[in-house]
Amino acid sequence: MRINVLQHTPNEGPGAIQAWAEQHHHELYIYHPYQFGVLPNADETDMLVILGGPMSPNDSLRWIIRERQLILTLLDQQKPIFGACFGAQQITKALGYPVTKAPAKEVGWAPVHLQSHLITDLPETLKVLHWHEEMFAIPDDATLLFSSDLVENQGFILNHHVVGLQFHVEPLPTNVREIIINDQAYITGSRLNQDAETILATPVPPENETALFSILDYITEP
Template identity: 40%
Template sequence: MHLHLLQHSPHHGPGRISDWLTSMGHSHTVFHLYADEAPPSLADGDALILLDGPMDILDDARYPWLKRERKLIAKALDGNKPLLGIGMGARMIAAELGATVGRGTFAEVGWHEVTLAPESPFDLPERFTAFMWHRDVFALPDDALPLGGSLGSPVQGFAWDAGRALGLLCHFEVTHASVSELLANDEQPEGSEASPHAQPAESILADGRRFDRLAPLLDRLLSQWIRSAAA
């Protein structure tokens, strides 16, 4: 398969996803929308991965490429193209599916436990720890099944159309290097300083084994999604 990755910020990259795709024999192209690269044509790839970003998904005045990306997502959903969204990318998919997207009660930053929903179709442990970097959240889209929730965000992800479209609020793809870059170059989500669910930088980076434990979770998630995409 050939996958298109849409990147919205220089500091919210694909992380471990690129290496996973290559190791599994898939090719991919990264489109840097923040640098005014045009979004891809759906016909040129087999699936889309929409990465995270710090901007509001409707801030067309500052980011005019958002309108083109929304049209691309709508075409992919209508045209049976597989999609995976992470963070901002998940919010964009959720919005196109008619779900409410908006500001959460608290920012979630750092490492937080997710409890799998009883009806979740995701092949993941019943409890796992993932990386968080958000204030904006989304409701569960109609006809979607939930991933599960954390203390700060009850909807941490969803699967729609038998897993063809996946949305993740949490992050499995990050590495120690990618989070170090994020902390050094990007402001933490709004409200982080007062949130009970936000951790300081030194705590986030203190245990490198946390990043290692994300690798098998990413493998399970992407393998599940690729199987759905190829079905």
């Protein structure tokens, strides 16, 4: 399987998604449309991963609009799609749903709570990395998957082959350090009240990778 990854900033890479791909002997191709303007074609995409980034789906940049056109094509083809943060917002925006300011800016570690058992082996609570102040609306035909204490819309499942998460379960410890050292100014104004040192000192829960693998297994099931 060829997995095309859309990376939107240097410090938010695929993390544990790459480990899952290697475990299943899939090929990972990483695109940087924010820098080079290059996107994969639908016919060379078996699975699409859309990562986070500092931009908003509401920005009128040409590559952001083209990215949503690719998403719509792949949705029509019923190919698996996984979106994290900005990536999840792009999926819902492509479907015509609004991306708006969240009730609270969440930056740091905080729990999310499972709202659906469609993916049978996910835990009831996960302590995950939040890095956002916008949120998606849940599409009418999607199922709410996770909520946090401050923001209800934290994850969704759509048509078995699509999952979008507002938070991050893909970062490994090295990825967290990379995010913090490059983007710690973004922490200001977060309702989670954690500074950079606190976020860095928090171990990445091993169950996050397990949950991520379960989600990726689910959306790639025949």
